[in-house]
Amino acid sequence: MQQPVRLTYLFLSFVASAWILVPTEVSRAVEPLTFERDIRPVFKAYCLDCHGGVEKLSGNLDLRLARFGKQGGDSGPAIVPGNAAGSLLIERMKSGEMPPGEKKVPADKIAIVEQWIASGAATLRDEPERLAPGLEITPEERAYWFFQPLKRPEPPAVGTTASGTPTGLVRTPVDAFVLARLQSAGLQFAPEADRLTLIRRVAFDLTGLPPTPGEISTYIADQAPDAYEKMVDRYLQSPQYGERWARHWLDVAGYADSEGNGNEDTIRPFAYKFRDYVIRSLNADKPFDQFIIEQLAGDELVPLPWNNLQPEQIEKLVATGFLKMSVDGTTTGGVDEALASNQVVGDTLKIVSSSLLGLTVGCAQCHDHKYDPVSQADYFRLRAIFEPALDPSHWRRPGQRLISLYTDADRAKAAAVDAAAQTLQVDFNAKQAKFIAEALEKELLKHPEDLRDKLREAFNTPGDKRTEEQKKLLADRPSVNINPGVLYQYNKGAADELTKDQEVINAKRAEKPVEDFVSVTNEIPGTVPVTQLFHRGDYRQPKHPVSPGDLTIASTNGGRFEIPEKDASLPTSGRRLAWA
Incomplete structure (x- = not known):
C-alpha cells in the first residue's frame, strides 16, 4: 500500500528541494522567432483584451493567431509577412496609438514583433481556420514546467562507486541532486560539520530554539550509528516543532x-x-x-x-x-x-x-x-x-x-443548574424584599406620622410610575430610599446573611458547563x-x-x-x- 505523504516529510522536503529546483542557465542555439513562443505572449499582455479574448473584437481584428493578424480587420491586414514597415500593427504600436490608455508596448517588445514580421511571421505549426471565443491554452503554455505532473526523476549517478554503491558523499537521493549541481559548477560538498554544529542546525531548523546543554550532551555522548537520526526524531517529536x-x-x-x-x-x-x-x-x-x-x-x-x-x-x-x-x-x-x-x-x-x-x-x-x-x-x-x-x-x-x-449532556446539566439557581434566586429575592421592608418600617418611624403612608406608597411605586409629588417627597427624605446596596447601613446582620446567600447562588451557577464555540465555514x-x-x-x-x-x-x-x-x-x- 502506498504510504500517505506526511506533513513533516512534506515541509522538510520543501527546504531540501530548494537546492534542486534552482533554475539553471541553458544555452541554446539562436532560434528563429515564432508566433507561439515569442509573439503571442506579447499580444496576450498588450493586445488581446480588445483583439482576442472578448465577445466583440475591436475593429474586427483578432490577434489570437498569426493567420488572423494577416487577414486583418476593418483597417486591412495588420501583419504583412516580410514587411514590418508596411504592417499596420507595427505602425500603431510605434505611434503609441495602440494599445489605448497609459500602458504601451515597450520598445524592446515592439522590436521583437518587428523582427518576427520582417523574418516572415513564422509559426511553429499549422494554425486552425477558426477558434472558439475566448483565449485558448496553447501547447507551449501546457508544456511549461510549472504545469507538468510531478515526477520522480532518477538521481544523478554521482558520489557512487562503479557498481553504483553510494559513497560517504551521497546518503540520500537529495544528496545526489545537490552534488550534481555543485559539480556542474566545479564545486564539492563542504566538509562535514561537527556534532555541536549539527545539533545547533537541527534544533534551530526544526524548533527555532537552540539546543539545551542536556540535549547537546546526550547527542555527543551517543556513539550509535543512528545517533543523528535519533536526535532529529527527538526534535520532530517536540511540541516546539509544530509551533x-x-x-x-x-x-x-x-x-x-x-x-x-x-x-x-x-x-x-x-x-x-x-x-x-x-x-x-x-x-x-x-x-x-x-x-x-x-x-x-x-x-x-x-x-x-x-x-x-x-x-x-x-x-x-x-x-x-x-x-x-x-x-x-x-x-x-x-x-x-x-x-x-x-x-x-x-x-x-x-x-x-x-x-x-x-x-x-x-x-x-x-x-x-x-x-x-x-x-x-x-x-x-x-x-x-x-x-x-x-x-x-x-x-x-x-x-x-x-x-x-454544547452536547445534549451539557444542555441537560445547564438546564438543571439554571433551575436550581433560579429556585435559590427566588428565595433570595423574597428574603431581600423582607429585609428591606423591615428596614423601611423602622425608618418611617423617624418621620411625621401624617407622611408615613405617603412615603410608603411612594417607595413601593415603581420609579417610572411615580408622580412628581412622590419623586419630590422621596428626594427630600433620602434616608427612605433603601435599596440592596445600602441595606447594610440599616441592618448589617441582614446584609451579611444576603451576601452569604448570594455566594451560594454564584457557586451553583458556576456549576453550569461553559459554552464554547467554533467558527465554521x-x-x-x-x-x-x-x-x-x-x-x-x-x-x-x-x-x-x-x-x-x-x-x-x-x-x-x-x-x-x-x-x-x-x-x-x-x-x-x-x-x-x-x-x-
Whole structure:
C-alpha cells in the first residue's frame, strides 16, 4: 500500500528541494522567432483584451493567431509577412496609438514583433481556420514546467562507486541532486560539520530554539550509528516543532486574530483554534491530503446535525477556519455589504489559489490573465466551488458562523443548574424584599406620622410610575430610599446573611458547563446559489451563469475534472469536497 505523504516529510522536503529546483542557465542555439513562443505572449499582455479574448473584437481584428493578424480587420491586414514597415500593427504600436490608455508596448517588445514580421511571421505549426471565443491554452503554455505532473526523476549517478554503491558523499537521493549541481559548477560538498554544529542546525531548523546543554550532551555522548537520526526524531517529536513550522502555513493562509476591517479591526475570538489545529496537525504528522481536505471541506465530512460532536469532528470543523482568514469588512458598521462580501470571496480565492495552486488568479476576476493561462471563465468556475459556503446573496457575518460545542449532556446539566439557581434566586429575592421592608418600617418611624403612608406608597411605586409629588417627597427624605446596596447601613446582620446567600447562588451557577464555540465555514443546507460571471469583475454586472470547475490548465489529457453542481449524497453541494 502506498504510504500517505506526511506533513513533516512534506515541509522538510520543501527546504531540501530548494537546492534542486534552482533554475539553471541553458544555452541554446539562436532560434528563429515564432508566433507561439515569442509573439503571442506579447499580444496576450498588450493586445488581446480588445483583439482576442472578448465577445466583440475591436475593429474586427483578432490577434489570437498569426493567420488572423494577416487577414486583418476593418483597417486591412495588420501583419504583412516580410514587411514590418508596411504592417499596420507595427505602425500603431510605434505611434503609441495602440494599445489605448497609459500602458504601451515597450520598445524592446515592439522590436521583437518587428523582427518576427520582417523574418516572415513564422509559426511553429499549422494554425486552425477558426477558434472558439475566448483565449485558448496553447501547447507551449501546457508544456511549461510549472504545469507538468510531478515526477520522480532518477538521481544523478554521482558520489557512487562503479557498481553504483553510494559513497560517504551521497546518503540520500537529495544528496545526489545537490552534488550534481555543485559539480556542474566545479564545486564539492563542504566538509562535514561537527556534532555541536549539527545539533545547533537541527534544533534551530526544526524548533527555532537552540539546543539545551542536556540535549547537546546526550547527542555527543551517543556513539550509535543512528545517533543523528535519533536526535532529529527527538526534535520532530517536540511540541516546539509544530509551533515553529505551523508559522509557515499560517503565513500562507493569512492567519490573523482580528478581521482587519479598518479602525475597528474586530477581534476574532475563536481564530486561535485554527492556529492550534495547524500546530497539532504538524505534531501528529497528519497525512498532507487529509490536512488539505479538512481545511477546504471539513464541514462536509461531519454529518448533520452538529450535536454531541466528537473531538475528531470538532477538529474537522475548526480546520475550515482556513477559508475565513481573509479580511472581512462586513463586520464594520455602515459598510456596503454586497461590495464587502464579494471582496471577501475574492480574497479567499487568492489565498486558496496561491497556497494550493501556486498561482495568483486575482487578475482573472476582471479579465483573462495576461501572463498565466487562466481565463476569466476559469476564475468564476473556481469561485462557483466556494460560493455555496461564501454566498454574498445570503451573507453571514463572522458572528453568524459560530457553532456551539454544547452536547445534549451539557444542555441537560445547564438546564438543571439554571433551575436550581433560579429556585435559590427566588428565595433570595423574597428574603431581600423582607429585609428591606423591615428596614423601611423602622425608618418611617423617624418621620411625621401624617407622611408615613405617603412615603410608603411612594417607595413601593415603581420609579417610572411615580408622580412628581412622590419623586419630590422621596428626594427630600433620602434616608427612605433603601435599596440592596445600602441595606447594610440599616441592618448589617441582614446584609451579611444576603451576601452569604448570594455566594451560594454564584457557586451553583458556576456549576453550569461553559459554552464554547467554533467558527465554521459551511453551507446552508438546501441553498446552492447560482454563480454568475461578472463583466469586468463588477458584481453589479452579472453576465451569465457558470458551473463549478477546476482551472483548465490543471486538466490532464485534454479532459476536465468534473465537479457536481450538487452531490445528492450530501446535504451540502459537495463541491469543495469534490475539488479537495
